[in-house]
Amino acid sequence: VEVTTHSQNPNAVAVIGAGFIGCSYVAVFARAGWEVRIYDADPTFRSAAKERVASLLKQTGHGDNLKNVSVHDDLEQSLDGVRWVQECTPENLDIKQSVFIQLDKLCPSEVILASSASALTMTAIAEKVSMPGRCVVVHPTNPPHLLRFVEIVAGANTKPHVVTEAAEVMRAIGQYPAVLHKEIPGFILNRLQVALEREAFKLLACQVASVQDIDAAVSEGLGPRWAALGPFAVEETNAANIGVGLTKFRAYFNETMAELDDEPFDAVDDAFIALAVEGVRVAYGENCHDDLLEKRDNLLTGLKDMHQP
């Protein structure tokens, strides 16, 4: 067998692992015009991959971009000439460590090795690789082809330029990259999700409401609003501004709703309010209140139209 080594294509990616997240990530790269190579250790996943990607590409009207996608029976072949590897194997430390050792051996040093890990840290995953500097977590929201948010989390040895490049690549393919300042368990997406789930689970376990009603509090209430505005922007719009909002929040929740939380809102002191006010101004501008309200109402009106055609 003759092996031809191609020069690197800056718009070529290998997606390793063709489960739900893998196939959806393939669609994101393929619709942005990248050449995408798929590899999965399981032949069943390999043979199902192309059809699955085809259906995901169709969902967003990019069916033609399937021509950019190839499936490979051999890991090394799938990696030939790529600039980026997106690892999407199961969330299991042994598996990811072993995959990263292989990827590190097979890929030239300039290739970035990104993991879709949702909670395992790159410090742990890259523990045994020889070049941990090019390894970085790039964790998407499920499913990435329909949700833009990805969090980029450096391991202890990840080089800063790799983090910068990861953010650039994600922006280039249409995602919203957030670079975390610290490597913490659960990163930010799952920490936020689990915070809500924990309360939902408690409400069911304590028989306060049914599954249907707890879910509806989210899907018919909080969720559509959160589809427009994150929690800080919601605080900005619920009062005259976030400073007023958080000051009210502190007084109101610490007094009226003291029993609501097992831990008190120690963090909502004057220093935190100042930090949040400054953060909102940096994020949305000095006079953002009306713009945020308009963004909320536009999205909610659009959603209402979708539900009631």
Added chain:
Amino acid sequence: VEVTTHSQNPNAVAVIGAGFIGCSYVAVFARAGWEVRIYDADPTFRSAAKERVASLLKQTGHGDNLKNVSVHDDLEQSLDGVRWVQECTPENLDIKQSVFIQLDKLCPSEVILASSASALTMTAIAEKVSMPGRCVVVHPTNPPHLLRFVEIVAGANTKPHVVTEAAEVMRAIGQYPAVLHKEIPGFILNRLQVALEREAFKLLACQVASVQDIDAAVSEGLGPRWAALGPFAVEETNAANIGVGLTKFRAYFNETMAELDDEPFDAVDDAFIALAVEGVRVAYGENCHDDLLEKRDNLLTGLKDMHQP
């Protein structure tokens, strides 16, 4: 002045308090064809109310229904002949107690007195009224004219038929009523919201990410998904079914993400998993997995189209 007492109109409501929530509630009733009377103790709010309601009705294409709305300078006059009172005064126990004493005196016994209280309980609000049986919390999501979820919470003395009727009225005007089984601080909407906010605040206070990126994790990630599916439905779709999802969740989060929570997931034991599986089957049906996935993808595809026309 001659006072004429009209017989009760089953589709007439008095909205007491013409702030953001009050005016939005007026729009919900008015577009459903109800006769709506507005009263606010503050003349400034009274004179601004009609214009505000007009703009809210226009948002959903119901501008013509403004004809159903009247503003009154006198509380007693606004209550004449109504079947329902929706109290929307500030979230302050003294104010709400005093308003309820007046409403209770002025309204015939068959009129239901509903409060938009978001955390104050009806047990506390109705403490001093003579007929607490017809008093009930009917707390909307802000803004109610664009979000359907309302939670109905009985006080210690609320009569069961009042709770039933409250749910019927809310359904009749197009809202999604959830009847809580217990009167707990924060009810369920704000408990769920505060759970997420607390984690968001912690992430900012610990300098893990910026306001913009924490908000984006919600508005570009979790929020759109929650606009389609609540947390139980999300668990159902993230794995083969919620039983598998929660079993994975327990193993994965209790081990991998032990540090994520200050309190462990004690609740996610076998009994809880059985409860959640049964709850999801009751809420969504035996073979709901594919339907829920389809609901999620349809909504996310629609949202993507809205953002990128």
